[in-house]
Amino acid sequence: MKYHHLVLLCCAFVAISWPRPAAAEIKVNIYTNLHADPEVVHYSAKNTIELNCNTTESEGDITWEKGGKLVTEVSDLKDRVVIKGHNNNTLTLKDLKENDVGNYTCVLTIGSARYQDSVALATASSAKWGVRVTKNTNVVEGEKLTLKCEVRGDLTLQWWYRNTTSGDNYTQLPGKEERVRLVPYYDEDRKVNVTDGELKIDEVNMGDRGEYICIGESEDGQRFNMTSAVRIKDKYAALWPFLGICAEVFVLCAIIFIYEKKRNKTELEESDTDQSPDQKNTPDHGKESNLRHRQ
Numbered sequence: 001m002k003y004h005h006l007v008l009l010c011c012a013f014v015a016i017s018w019p020r021p022a023a024a025e026i027k028v029n030i031y032t033n034l035h036a037d038p039e040v041v042h043y044s045a046k047n048t049i050e051l052n053c054n055t056t057e058s059e060g061d062i063t064w065e066k067g068g069k070l071v072t073e074v075s076d077l078k079d080r081v082v083i084k085g086h087n088n089n090t091l092t093l094k095d096l097k098e099n100d101v102g103n104y105t106c107v108l109t110i111g112s113a114r115y116q117d118s119v120a121l122a123t124a125s126s127a128k129w130g131v132r133v134t135k136n137t138n139v140v141e142g143e144k145l146t147l148k149c150e151v152r153g154d155l156t157l158q159w160w161y162r163n164t165t166s167g168d169n170y171t172q173l174p175g176k177e178e179r180v181r182l183v184p185y186y187d188e189d190r191k192v193n194v195t196d197g198e199l200k201i202d203e204v205n206m207g208d209r210g211e212y213i214c215i216g217e218s219e220d221g222q223r224f225n226m227t228s229a230v231r232i233k234d235k236y237a238a239l240w241p242f243l244g245i246c247a248e249v250f251v252l253c254a255i256i257f258i259y260e261k262k263r264n265k266t267e268l269e270e271s272d273t274d275q276s277p278d279q280k281n282t283p284d285h286g287k288e289s290n291l292r293h294r295q
Contacts, residue, residue: 040122096121130155214226
Protein backbone atom coordinates (compact mmCIF):
# COMPACT_ATOMS: atom_id res chain seq x y z
CA MET A 1 0.00 0.00 0.00
CA LYS A 2 1.34 3.38 -0.92
CA TYR A 3 2.17 5.92 1.74
CA HIS A 4 -0.50 8.48 0.73
CA HIS A 5 -3.14 5.74 0.74
CA LEU A 6 -2.16 4.93 4.29
CA VAL A 7 -2.47 8.59 5.26
CA LEU A 8 -5.96 8.83 3.74
CA LEU A 9 -7.02 5.68 5.55
CA CYS A 10 -5.80 7.07 8.86
CA CYS A 11 -7.61 10.36 8.27
CA ALA A 12 -10.85 8.54 7.47
CA PHE A 13 -10.53 6.47 10.63
CA VAL A 14 -9.96 9.58 12.73
CA ALA A 15 -12.97 11.31 11.14
CA ILE A 16 -15.22 8.37 11.89
CA SER A 17 -14.02 7.87 15.44
CA TRP A 18 -13.82 11.55 16.32
CA PRO A 19 -16.54 12.36 18.90
CA ARG A 20 -19.51 14.34 17.60
CA PRO A 21 -20.47 17.62 19.29
CA ALA A 22 -22.34 17.12 22.54
CA ALA A 23 -26.12 17.29 22.38
CA ALA A 24 -26.04 20.56 24.29
CA GLU A 25 -24.13 22.18 21.44
CA ILE A 26 -26.85 21.45 18.88
CA LYS A 27 -29.47 24.19 19.01
CA VAL A 28 -32.83 24.56 17.32
CA ASN A 29 -34.57 27.93 17.22
CA ILE A 30 -37.85 29.04 15.68
CA TYR A 31 -38.17 32.61 14.49
CA THR A 32 -40.52 34.72 12.40
CA ASN A 33 -39.93 37.83 10.35
CA LEU A 34 -41.07 39.88 13.35
CA HIS A 35 -39.83 37.85 16.31
CA ALA A 36 -36.55 36.14 17.12
CA ASP A 37 -37.03 32.98 19.20
CA PRO A 38 -40.52 33.92 20.46
CA GLU A 39 -42.44 31.86 23.02
CA VAL A 40 -45.85 33.03 21.83
CA VAL A 41 -46.89 34.42 18.45
CA HIS A 42 -50.30 36.11 18.21
CA TYR A 43 -52.19 36.07 14.95
CA SER A 44 -55.49 37.15 13.44
CA ALA A 45 -57.90 34.85 11.67
CA LYS A 46 -57.66 34.65 7.87
CA ASN A 47 -53.99 35.76 7.93
CA THR A 48 -50.86 33.81 6.96
CA ILE A 49 -47.90 33.17 9.23
CA GLU A 50 -44.45 31.79 8.45
CA LEU A 51 -42.26 29.95 10.97
CA ASN A 52 -38.58 29.40 10.28
CA CYS A 53 -36.38 26.83 12.00
CA ASN A 54 -32.68 27.58 12.46
CA THR A 55 -30.31 24.80 13.55
CA THR A 56 -26.61 24.73 14.37
CA GLU A 57 -26.29 21.31 12.73
CA SER A 58 -26.36 20.89 8.97
CA GLU A 59 -27.11 17.19 9.14
CA GLY A 60 -30.32 15.49 10.17
CA ASP A 61 -33.94 15.81 9.12
CA ILE A 62 -36.34 18.58 10.10
CA THR A 63 -40.03 17.88 10.70
CA TRP A 64 -42.85 20.07 12.00
CA GLU A 65 -45.37 18.99 14.62
CA LYS A 66 -48.46 20.38 16.27
CA GLY A 67 -49.32 18.96 19.67
CA GLY A 68 -47.03 15.97 19.12
CA LYS A 69 -48.48 15.12 15.68
CA LEU A 70 -47.02 15.87 12.26
CA VAL A 71 -48.68 18.98 10.85
CA THR A 72 -49.33 17.12 7.61
CA GLU A 73 -51.44 14.63 9.58
CA VAL A 74 -53.57 17.24 11.40
CA SER A 75 -56.95 17.23 9.65
CA ASP A 76 -57.69 20.83 10.69
CA LEU A 77 -54.62 22.03 8.76
CA LYS A 78 -55.33 20.09 5.58
CA ASP A 79 -54.55 22.11 2.42
CA ARG A 80 -53.49 25.11 4.53
CA VAL A 81 -49.92 24.11 5.43
CA VAL A 82 -46.80 24.45 3.25
CA ILE A 83 -43.35 23.10 4.19
CA LYS A 84 -40.42 24.33 2.15
CA GLY A 85 -36.88 25.68 2.33
CA HIS A 86 -33.56 24.02 3.01
CA ASN A 87 -34.22 20.69 4.72
CA ASN A 88 -37.89 21.70 5.24
CA ASN A 89 -36.94 24.42 7.68
CA THR A 90 -39.86 26.77 6.81
CA LEU A 91 -43.47 26.18 7.80
CA THR A 92 -46.21 28.37 6.31
CA LEU A 93 -49.76 28.35 7.71
CA LYS A 94 -52.39 29.92 5.46
CA ASP A 95 -55.93 31.14 6.10
CA LEU A 96 -55.48 30.86 9.85
CA LYS A 97 -58.47 29.92 11.99
CA GLU A 98 -59.11 30.41 15.68
CA ASN A 99 -58.78 26.69 16.36
CA ASP A 100 -55.23 26.70 14.92
CA VAL A 101 -53.97 27.78 18.33
CA GLY A 102 -51.49 25.45 20.02
CA ASN A 103 -47.83 24.49 20.19
CA TYR A 104 -45.91 24.13 16.93
CA THR A 105 -42.56 22.35 17.15
CA CYS A 106 -39.55 22.15 14.87
CA VAL A 107 -37.87 18.77 15.38
CA LEU A 108 -34.33 18.00 14.22
CA THR A 109 -33.69 14.26 14.13
CA ILE A 110 -30.13 12.93 13.95
CA GLY A 111 -30.10 9.18 14.23
CA SER A 112 -32.06 8.36 17.37
CA ALA A 113 -31.57 11.82 18.91
CA ARG A 114 -34.18 14.58 18.76
CA TYR A 115 -33.56 18.30 19.17
CA GLN A 116 -36.48 20.67 19.12
CA ASP A 117 -37.89 24.11 19.76
CA SER A 118 -41.55 25.10 20.13
CA VAL A 119 -43.63 28.21 19.71
CA ALA A 120 -47.24 28.75 20.80
CA LEU A 121 -49.68 30.31 18.36
CA ALA A 122 -52.48 32.26 20.01
CA THR A 123 -55.24 34.71 19.18
CA ALA A 124 -56.34 37.60 21.36
CA SER A 125 -59.12 35.44 22.83
CA SER A 126 -57.47 32.02 22.73
CA ALA A 127 -55.74 32.50 26.06
CA LYS A 128 -59.14 32.75 27.73
CA TRP A 129 -60.33 29.24 27.00
CA GLY A 130 -59.63 25.98 25.25
CA VAL A 131 -62.95 24.48 26.33
CA ARG A 132 -66.21 26.24 27.15
CA VAL A 133 -69.49 25.22 28.76
CA THR A 134 -72.49 27.20 29.96
CA LYS A 135 -71.62 28.68 33.37
CA ASN A 136 -75.11 28.21 34.83
CA THR A 137 -77.69 25.63 33.79
CA ASN A 138 -81.24 25.23 35.12
CA VAL A 139 -83.32 22.12 34.45
CA VAL A 140 -86.66 20.89 35.80
CA GLU A 141 -86.71 17.65 37.78
CA GLY A 142 -87.59 14.69 35.58
CA GLU A 143 -86.45 16.34 32.34
CA LYS A 144 -83.27 15.67 30.31
CA LEU A 145 -80.04 17.58 30.94
CA THR A 146 -77.63 18.26 28.06
CA LEU A 147 -74.27 20.00 28.56
CA LYS A 148 -72.13 20.79 25.52
CA CYS A 149 -68.38 21.34 25.79
CA GLU A 150 -67.14 23.59 22.98
CA VAL A 151 -63.54 22.87 22.03
CA ARG A 152 -60.80 24.99 20.51
CA GLY A 153 -57.96 22.85 19.23
CA ASP A 154 -57.38 19.10 19.16
CA LEU A 155 -58.21 18.08 22.74
CA THR A 156 -59.17 14.88 24.53
CA LEU A 157 -62.20 15.52 26.77
CA GLN A 158 -63.14 14.27 30.22
CA TRP A 159 -66.18 15.07 32.38
CA TRP A 160 -66.17 15.25 36.18
CA TYR A 161 -68.97 15.90 38.68
CA ARG A 162 -69.19 17.04 42.30
CA ASN A 163 -72.32 17.28 44.44
CA THR A 164 -71.98 20.67 46.13
CA THR A 165 -74.77 19.91 48.61
CA SER A 166 -73.14 16.85 50.16
CA GLY A 167 -69.59 18.12 49.58
CA ASP A 168 -68.45 14.89 47.90
CA ASN A 169 -65.20 14.65 45.93
CA TYR A 170 -65.18 14.86 42.16
CA THR A 171 -66.13 11.67 40.31
CA GLN A 172 -65.47 10.97 36.65
CA LEU A 173 -68.45 10.56 34.35
CA PRO A 174 -70.35 8.75 32.91
CA GLY A 175 -70.03 6.39 35.90
CA LYS A 176 -72.23 3.32 36.27
CA GLU A 177 -75.67 4.87 35.76
CA GLU A 178 -77.20 4.09 32.36
CA ARG A 179 -79.07 7.39 32.29
CA VAL A 180 -75.73 9.27 32.21
CA ARG A 181 -74.07 9.22 28.77
CA LEU A 182 -71.23 10.90 26.89
CA VAL A 183 -71.92 11.35 23.18
CA PRO A 184 -70.08 13.07 20.29
CA TYR A 185 -71.33 16.10 18.41
CA TYR A 186 -70.41 17.56 15.03
CA ASP A 187 -68.40 20.79 15.06
CA GLU A 188 -69.63 22.80 12.08
CA ASP A 189 -66.65 25.18 12.12
CA ARG A 190 -63.94 22.53 12.16
CA LYS A 191 -65.96 19.92 10.25
CA VAL A 192 -65.07 17.18 12.75
CA ASN A 193 -66.82 15.07 15.39
CA VAL A 194 -65.94 16.03 18.95
CA THR A 195 -65.65 12.79 20.93
CA ASP A 196 -67.45 12.88 24.32
CA GLY A 197 -68.37 16.48 23.60
CA GLU A 198 -71.87 16.30 25.09
CA LEU A 199 -72.98 15.08 28.50
CA LYS A 200 -76.58 13.81 28.63
CA ILE A 201 -78.51 12.81 31.76
CA ASP A 202 -82.01 11.35 31.41
CA GLU A 203 -84.69 12.12 34.02
CA VAL A 204 -82.59 14.31 36.30
CA ASN A 205 -83.31 14.32 40.01
CA MET A 206 -82.39 16.56 42.91
CA GLY A 207 -79.23 14.51 43.50
CA ASP A 208 -77.87 15.62 40.12
CA ARG A 209 -77.41 19.23 41.16
CA GLY A 210 -73.81 20.38 41.53
CA GLU A 211 -70.71 21.25 39.49
CA TYR A 212 -69.95 19.64 36.14
CA ILE A 213 -66.43 20.17 34.77
CA CYS A 214 -65.29 19.65 31.19
CA ILE A 215 -61.52 19.07 30.99
CA GLY A 216 -59.64 19.16 27.69
CA GLU A 217 -56.07 17.94 27.35
CA SER A 218 -53.81 18.29 24.32
CA GLU A 219 -51.25 15.72 23.22
CA ASP A 220 -48.44 17.91 24.56
CA GLY A 221 -49.98 18.00 28.04
CA GLN A 222 -51.80 21.35 28.09
CA ARG A 223 -55.00 21.22 30.13
CA PHE A 224 -58.06 23.45 29.96
CA ASN A 225 -61.21 23.25 32.06
CA MET A 226 -64.46 25.06 32.71
CA THR A 227 -67.26 24.45 35.21
CA SER A 228 -71.03 24.55 34.79
CA ALA A 229 -73.18 24.98 37.90
CA VAL A 230 -76.35 22.90 37.46
CA ARG A 231 -79.49 23.68 39.45
CA ILE A 232 -82.47 21.30 39.53
CA LYS A 233 -85.91 22.86 39.90
CA ASP A 234 -88.79 21.03 41.60
CA LYS A 235 -91.22 19.91 38.90
CA TYR A 236 -94.07 21.26 41.05
CA ALA A 237 -92.31 24.57 41.61
CA ALA A 238 -94.65 26.39 39.22
CA LEU A 239 -97.68 24.82 40.93
CA TRP A 240 -96.92 26.06 44.45
CA PRO A 241 -97.55 29.77 43.71
CA PHE A 242 -100.87 28.87 42.05
CA LEU A 243 -101.92 26.76 45.03
CA GLY A 244 -100.88 29.61 47.32
CA ILE A 245 -103.08 32.05 45.42
CA CYS A 246 -105.99 29.58 45.53
CA ALA A 247 -105.55 29.19 49.29
CA GLU A 248 -105.54 32.97 49.77
CA VAL A 249 -108.73 33.32 47.69
CA PHE A 250 -110.40 30.52 49.68
CA VAL A 251 -109.51 32.12 53.01
CA LEU A 252 -110.72 35.50 51.78
CA CYS A 253 -114.04 34.03 50.60
CA ALA A 254 -114.46 32.22 53.93
CA ILE A 255 -113.90 35.46 55.82
CA ILE A 256 -116.42 37.30 53.64
CA PHE A 257 -118.98 34.48 54.04
CA ILE A 258 -118.64 34.40 57.83
CA TYR A 259 -118.82 38.18 58.01
CA GLU A 260 -121.99 38.33 55.88
CA LYS A 261 -123.62 35.57 57.88
CA LYS A 262 -122.97 37.35 61.16
CA ARG A 263 -124.15 40.66 59.72
CA ASN A 264 -127.50 39.17 58.55
CA LYS A 265 -128.04 37.60 61.94
CA THR A 266 -127.40 40.94 63.63
CA GLU A 267 -129.87 42.73 61.32
CA LEU A 268 -132.61 40.19 62.14
CA GLU A 269 -132.08 40.67 65.84
CA GLU A 270 -132.16 44.44 65.44
CA SER A 271 -135.43 44.27 63.44
CA ASP A 272 -137.08 42.37 66.29
CA THR A 273 -136.01 44.95 68.83
CA ASP A 274 -137.17 47.88 66.64
CA GLN A 275 -140.91 47.26 67.49
CA SER A 276 -142.37 49.64 70.23
CA PRO A 277 -142.59 48.06 73.70
CA ASP A 278 -145.93 49.94 74.37
CA GLN A 279 -147.60 48.29 71.39
CA LYS A 280 -146.39 44.87 72.31
CA ASN A 281 -147.29 45.11 76.01
CA THR A 282 -150.70 47.08 76.06
CA PRO A 283 -153.70 44.69 76.37
CA ASP A 284 -156.23 47.20 74.79
CA HIS A 285 -154.28 47.32 71.54
CA GLY A 286 -155.95 44.24 70.15
CA LYS A 287 -159.40 45.23 71.38
CA GLU A 288 -159.42 48.56 69.52
CA SER A 289 -158.75 46.85 66.24
CA ASN A 290 -161.61 44.40 66.85
CA LEU A 291 -164.02 47.25 67.52
CA ARG A 292 -163.17 48.92 64.23
CA HIS A 293 -163.93 45.76 62.31
CA ARG A 294 -167.34 45.40 64.00
CA GLN A 295 -168.37 48.93 63.11
